[in-house]
Amino acid sequence: MPSLSIAIVGAGIGGLTAALTFARQGHSVTLIERRTGFSEVGAGLQLSPNASRVLIRLGLAPALRRVASVPERVVVRGIASGRSIGEVALGTYMQQRYGAPYWVVHRADLQTILLDAVRSEASVRIATGRKVEEVRNAPERAEVVWTSSNGARESLAADVVVGADGVWSKVRHAVGDTNRPTFHGYVAWRATVERRLVPEELAENETGLWLGAKGHVVHYPIFSGNLVNVVAIERAKAPVDGWSAPGRAEDLLAHYSSATPVLRELLGRPREWLRWSLFRHPIRKLARGRIALLGDAAHPVLPFLAQGAALAIEDAATLGALLADGPQDVAEALAAYEQHRFERVTRIQAEGRRNGRIYHSGAIVAFGRDRIMQWIGPESMSNRYDWIYGFRAPE
Numbered sequence: 001m002p003s004l005s006i007a008i009v010g011a012g013i014g015g016l017t018a019a020l021t022f023a024r025q026g027h028s029v030t031l032i033e034r035r036t037g038f039s040e041v042g043a044g045l046q047l048s049p050n051a052s053r054v055l056i057r058l059g060l061a062p063a064l065r066r067v068a069s070v071p072e073r074v075v076v077r078g079i080a081s082g083r084s085i086g087e088v089a090l091g092t093y094m095q096q097r098y099g100a101p102y103w104v105v106h107r108a109d110l111q112t113i114l115l116d117a118v119r120s121e122a123s124v125r126i127a128t129g130r131k132v133e134e135v136r137n138a139p140e141r142a143e144v145v146w147t148s149s150n151g152a153r154e155s156l157a158a159d160v161v162v163g164a165d166g167v168w169s170k171v172r173h174a175v176g177d178t179n180r181p182t183f184h185g186y187v188a189w190r191a192t193v194e195r196r197l198v199p200e201e202l203a204e205n206e207t208g209l210w211l212g213a214k215g216h217v218v219h220y221p222i223f224s225g226n227l228v229n230v231v232a233i234e235r236a237k238a239p240v241d242g243w244s245a246p247g248r249a250e251d252l253l254a255h256y257s258s259a260t261p262v263l264r265e266l267l268g269r270p271r272e273w274l275r276w277s278l279f280r281h282p283i284r285k286l287a288r289g290r291i292a293l294l295g296d297a298a299h300p301v302l303p304f305l306a307q308g309a310a311l312a313i314e315d316a317a318t319l320g321a322l323l324a325d326g327p328q329d330v331a332e333a334l335a336a337y338e339q340h341r342f343e344r345v346t347r348i349q350a351e352g353r354r355n356g357r358i359y360h361s362g363a364i365v366a367f368g369r370d371r372i373m374q375w376i377g378p379e380s381m382s383n384r385y386d387w388i389y390g391f392r393a394p395e
């Protein structure tokens with residue numbers, strides 16, 4: 001089958017999934033990444049069935065099963081009261097209902113598994129230490145221009161260019177989206193703790209979700225169950241820089257001063273906290289001519305629905321399916337990609353914002369929220385998101 005040359009900018013979760021998908025279809029791929037190596041950065045990522053299904057189809061299930069955890073449920077509690085508010089069924093229930101698991105993994109584990117698979121594909125060239133500066137559309141080929149780590153300026157022409165370069169995308173401009181993401185007023189704190197150091201009642205094979213008016217906390221086992229990933233959301237006036245700004249435990253504990261003792265104990269355990277800021281950028285454009293965007297480059301999502309990595313993976317699978325036939329009308333295929341993704345991503349972005357409001361609601365609304373959660377029950381709490389978890393990329 002005739003194949004395409006595809007340049008992907010950014011080797012995050014989205015770029016790596018896209019590279020693997022395209023290579024399996026016989027396309028020739030250049031993956032351009034600004035970092036010089038793939039060191040361990042980040043902590044937990046949730047892979048709901050809509051994403052795990054794609055990764056399984058790419059043959060990654062055996063490797064992922066070795067490192068992923070499968071929490072049986074989400075236990076929702078009040079931050080101040082410590083009381084259980086409700087549950088969401090995960091584990092066995094999700095596997096049976098959606099035919100794919102709800103995995104939680106360390107970001108570095110997922111990145112390593114994807115990278116190993118990509119490296120075993122002869123048709124993928126990985127070019128690290130290249131910072132893409134500009135991408136240009138042309139009727140016959142698109143062009144990517146980058147600066148190498150030695151300062152040299154180089155370029156490459158390809159049939160298709162995919163911008164998978166994250167929230168501060170350089171490629172976004174080239175599809176006609178000139179807006180910049182805006183700070184959403186929250187900073188996320190992340191840490192990992194050895195599971196044996198976690199208070200016993202929080203060390204079960206389940207996800208903990210703690211709700212309060214000043215923020216919320218999520219924790220779940222990762223790293224084959226040996227570590228617990230903890231993320232605490234804090235309202236903040238100003239953003240912090242990058243993905244890994246250091247944070248002081250005293251400041252986090254002061255923010256959560258009224259939290260129930262067992263949660264304060266958990267928050268006091270990590271030796272190191274790292275912070276990143278939450279940005280909003282409503283999806284506007286996904287493609288123009290021979291250039292397409294995927295993942296956070298097109299539509300960063302708030303982590304209140306745990307769909308950031310999942311959407312990037314879905315994007316990659318959808319784009320792969322629409323380019324599977326090779327060099328037909330590429331611009332038409334990319335326009336179809338935009339059409340396939342736009343409504344779904346818009347809805348998920350909106351649902352994430354809504355979840356934030358529900359999680360952080362004040363006492364009166366929280367009272368009603370808690371009653372409804374108890375009344376709905378664990379399985380119906382999952383089923384509300386059939387439209388998210390039941391997604392299947394076009395074949």
Ligand SMILES: Cc1cc2nc3c(=O)[nH]c(=O)nc-3n(C[C@H](O)[C@H](O)[C@H](O)COP(=O)(O)OP(=O)(O)OC[C@H]3O[C@@H](n4cnc5c(N)ncnc54)[C@H](O)[C@@H]3O)c2cc1C
Nearest residue numbers: 010012013014034041042043131132165166295296308309
């Ligand atoms: C360092 C890091 C740590 C993270 N940690 C967490 C975490 O702990 N928890 C969580 O929920 N999410 C985390 N995320 C976000 C999460 O990975 C993404 O939201 C999600 O997986 C979607 O991924 P993506 O591939 O679209 O974008 P990203 O994961 O952001 O990947 C974008 C890639 O593009 C590269 N890039 C950017 N600009 C250029 C350029 N000009 N030229 C070449 N390459 C470029 C970046 O180096 C990066 O590798 C992290 C992201 C990063 C980059």
